[in-house]
Amino acid sequence: MDLGSMFARTIVDTNYDRLPDEVVEASKMAILDTLGCMLAGSGAGEGVEGVVGLLDTLGGAGTCTVVGFGKRGNEVLAAMANGSLAHSIDYDDAHDDAFVHPSASVVPAALTVGESMSASGKDLIAAVAVGNDLICRLGFAVSNPQENEGLLWMLPVLLGTFSATAASAKLLGLNAEETENALGIAYNRAGGTKELVIESGALRGLYGMFPNMTGVLSALLAKNGVPGLKETFGGKAGFFSVYYDGVFDQSAFADMGERFEGAGVSIKPWPCCRFTNSHVDAALGLAKDNDIDATAVERVTLYYAADDVKRCLEPEDARKNPPSIPGAKLSLPFTVAQAIAYRKIEIGDFSLEALKDPLLLDLCSKTVYEYDESLKSTLSKTMLPGKVRIDLEDGRVFERRVDAVYGHPKNRMQWSDLARKFRDCASYARHAMDDETVEAIIDAVRHLEDVDDVSRLMELAK
Numbered sequence: 001m002d003l004g005s006m007f008a009r010t011i012v013d014t015n016y017d018r019l020p021d022e023v024v025e026a027s028k029m030a031i032l033d034t035l036g037c038m039l040a041g042s043g044a045g046e047g048v049e050g051v052v053g054l055l056d057t058l059g060g061a062g063t064c065t066v067v068g069f070g071k072r073g074n075e076v077l078a079a080m081a082n083g084s085l086a087h088s089i090d091y092d093d094a095h096d097d098a099f100v101h102p103s104a105s106v107v108p109a110a111l112t113v114g115e116s117m118s119a120s121g122k123d124l125i126a127a128v129a130v131g132n133d134l135i136c137r138l139g140f141a142v143s144n145p146q147e148n149e150g151l152l153w154m155l156p157v158l159l160g161t162f163s164a165t166a167a168s169a170k171l172l173g174l175n176a177e178e179t180e181n182a183l184g185i186a187y188n189r190a191g192g193t194k195e196l197v198i199e200s201g202a203l204r205g206l207y208g209m210f211p212n213m214t215g216v217l218s219a220l221l222a223k224n225g226v227p228g229l230k231e232t233f234g235g236k237a238g239f240f241s242v243y244y245d246g247v248f249d250q251s252a253f254a255d256m257g258e259r260f261e262g263a264g265v266s267i268k269p270w271p272c273c274r275f276t277n278s279h280v281d282a283a284l285g286l287a288k289d290n291d292i293d294a295t296a297v298e299r300v301t302l303y304y305a306a307d308d309v310k311r312c313l314e315p316e317d318a319r320k321n322p323p324s325i326p327g328a329k330l331s332l333p334f335t336v337a338q339a340i341a342y343r344k345i346e347i348g349d350f351s352l353e354a355l356k357d358p359l360l361l362d363l364c365s366k367t368v369y370e371y372d373e374s375l376k377s378t379l380s381k382t383m384l385p386g387k388v389r390i391d392l393e394d395g396r397v398f399e400r401r402v403d404a405v406y407g408h409p410k411n412r413m414q415w416s417d418l419a420r421k422f423r424d425c426a427s428y429a430r431h432a433m434d435d436e437t438v439e440a441i442i443d444a445v446r447h448l449e450d451v452d453d454v455s456r457l458m459e460l461a462k
Helices: 003-013 021-044 048-052 075-086 107-116 121-143 160-172 176-187 209-223 239-244 274-289 316-320 325-329 332-342 358-365 415-426 435-446 454-460
Strands: 064-066 071-073 297-304 367-371 386-392 397-402
Touching: 003 121, 003 160, 003 176, 021 075, 021 107, 021 121, 021 415, 021 435, 048 075, 064 075, 064 107, 064 454, 071 075, 075 107, 075 160, 075 209, 107 121, 107 160, 107 209, 107 454, 121 160, 121 239, 121 454, 160 176, 160 209, 176 209, 274 332, 274 386, 274 397, 297 332, 316 332, 316 358, 325 332, 332 358, 332 367, 358 367, 415 435, 435 454
Parallel strands: 297 367
Antiparallel strands: 064 071, 297 386, 386 397
C-alpha cells in the first residue's frame, strides 16, 4: 500500500473514542496554545494586516471567523488569514525531535473548517490529533536519516501542507479515496525553504498561511470531486524522491493510528526561537537567583554544541543588532540580554523600541560564544542543553546549565500555566477582550469534548 493510501485510511479510521487520554489532553492544549498565539498575532504580529486585508480585496465573503479581527471570510481565505497569525510572534508549540512547529500548520485550518462544518469539540480534537501526528511522523521520516542533514527545506511549511490537509479532510468527513486525493492535490503546492529563516524578515512569522490555506483548499477540491495523485509519497516523482532523493525513515510510520506523536509536542514558555530556550532559561535563573545588575555585566558567554544553536549566534552582527522583531526572536544574544536585563521574556518585550534599547544592545555587544562538547545530548534533537556564564565587573562569576526546558514532554507544562500564557496572549489581541470572554475560551477548550459546536468557540475568539 502506498503511504498516501495508508495515511488516508488512518485519518478516516481515527476518531475521538480511539484516542488515548494523553493524546486528547495534548490536542486540547495544542488548540488553546495555538489559539492564544493567533489572538496575540492579531495585535502584535508583524505583517498580518497585509494578509488579512486580502479578504476584502479579493471579495472573500463567508462565514469563517478570522481570529482577533472581527471579520469573516470563506474557508480558504480565512484559513490563510488565521494561518498567518499562528506563528507570527514565534510562540507556538514545537516537536523537538521532528524539527517542526506542528500546531501552527494544523490548528488554524482545523478551527476554520470546524467552524464551517459546525463540528463538535470531539471532532476538532480528532482532527488536530491526526494532523499533528502526520506532520511529526513526516518530520521524523525526513530528519532521521543522516544523509538528509543540511538540507534547507522549511519543514513546518513543506510538511505542514499535508498535515493541514489531513485535519481539513477529517473535519469535512472525506472518505479514504477523497482523503488520498486531497493529499495528492496538496503535494502540487508543497514547498518552502529555510531562506525564510536566513533572511529573518516578517515572512518568517507569516509562513503558517501557506500550509493552512493549501490544506483547506486541497480538501475542498477533493470533496468537490477533483482527483489527486495516487503515488504522492512513493512515486517516481513523488514527495520523498523529489525532495529527499528517496532517502527517508520508513519506521517513522510504524504503529500509525495507534500511537500519536502529538503527545510529544513541547509548549513554548517564551515567545522566541526554540533554539534559544535553554539559554534563556539559564539566564533567567541566574539573573533572578543572584539579583544580577545588567549594567554591571562585563561579559556574557553562551556555550553551545549544535549548529542549529549556532545559527542563532551568526551572522554575528545581525544577531547582536537584530534588524527586525522576528530577527530578535531568533537571536541568542538578544533574548539572553532580555532575560538578564529585565528578568522576563514576554510578548511585549519584542518591539521596535526594544531593538533600539541601549541596555540590551550593550549586553549584546558584551556577548561571546564558545563550543562546548559536554552540551552534546541525546535527550532531544532540537531541545538542546544550553549553558550561560555571566562575568561581572567586580569579579564575580555565575554559570548555569539547563537541559529540559519547561514545556518539554520531560518537563510538561501544566494547564494552569498554559491558561496564564493564554491570558497574556489574549491581552495583545487586536480588539480588547474582557476577562469573561478570555476565561470562557479557556474553559471551553479545557472541556472541549463537551462542546457540541466549534462555532461557539470561534465566536468568542472573533
